[in-house]
Amino acid sequence: MTSKFGEISISTSKRRQIVDITGDVEGFVKGCGVADGICVVFSLHSTTAIVINEGEGGLKEDILRKIEADYPHGAGWHHDRIDDNADAHLAGTALGPSVALIVRKGDLVLGAWQRVLFIELDGPRSGRRVMLMAQG
Amino acid sequence: MTSKFGEISISTSKRRQIVDITGDVEGFVKGCGVADGICVVFSLHSTTAIVINEGEGGLKEDILRKIEADYPHGAGWHHDRIDDNADAHLAGTALGPSVALIVRKGDLVLGAWQRVLFIELDGPRSGRRVMLMAQG
């Protein structure tokens, strides 16, 4: 059994943006030497999230619209006195930075309509870091 | 150390429905040969979710009522032009398809009031697939 570490670097161009990182995670899993096991995808940032869903363009807009409605910017949050991004932290807290995936026969296990999506909540930023650990 | 794969098949009869899969996951863990380790439960669908909470009947109705209130059907979502289920995708994105559990001494570690719940968000459907990977 082996543990293999990887990392993805992401740059974003908007305040809120969805980046499909499925290909990067699949490529890492294929090359890491794990046949059957687990892969954890973990974003190093409090104002980003990792989710799993379909990558259809309209749906990605819907997800961002829903986040904006549920976590409005500048709604009198305490944290905005320190750093004007409490809404991004609140969405990041609820959506979460981490997802546990399954690896089987050397491939990432995903449904036909499932993609691994990185959500930027306080961009634009360069050098966003997503850590990967596969084990099996 | 070993990695063991399993699968649960679920059929649902309503658009939104909670199915308690604790017994299936516990049975898999007991039979998989892992003493101490991790078990990932992962649903293959973008319009379902896996959560952990109490299985009390009234609470399960409350969870579905809350999902319906937070993710109303047909609220002008872009994705509804392609497939009339954006609300199900949005709830699935927020709740998530995956949960990481702990296995100890050959048993699933759960609190007295915790159950593993599969949430159907766009049923009824047959052949919903939940993947399991235990490792330890």
Place this chain on the structure above:
Amino acid sequence: MTSKFGEISISTSKRRQIVDITGDVEGFVKGCGVADGICVVFSLHSTTAIVINEGEGGLKEDILRKIEADYPHGAGWHHDRIDDNADAHLAGTALGPSVALIVRKGDLVLGAWQRVLFIELDGPRSGRRVMLMAQG
């Protein structure tokens, strides 16, 4: 490869409260003998949650205010007839009791502003239990 189990005990003094358990989780990981691998943090309760975000004081107040707004106490939930805490179960369902973390070179992998936060949703309580499993 090894699997190592640990446990944290938490007492809370308010109905809703955030307890930073990063130091406990980091201490466990440092002492558990895992170099590269995965650590699952799992709360045994249906009315608590584990999240990852910044530990700044104002933000912690914002998180609790947001939970209170999204999951109001006594809003006519079915489960309140049995136990007057449906709001706590609903927040616990959405936020989740479990998070999968990465261990690298014997240390927990966290971003500069990320903390592991235990959220009490139905306190005050003593003896809240958070289970830890590191593997690698």
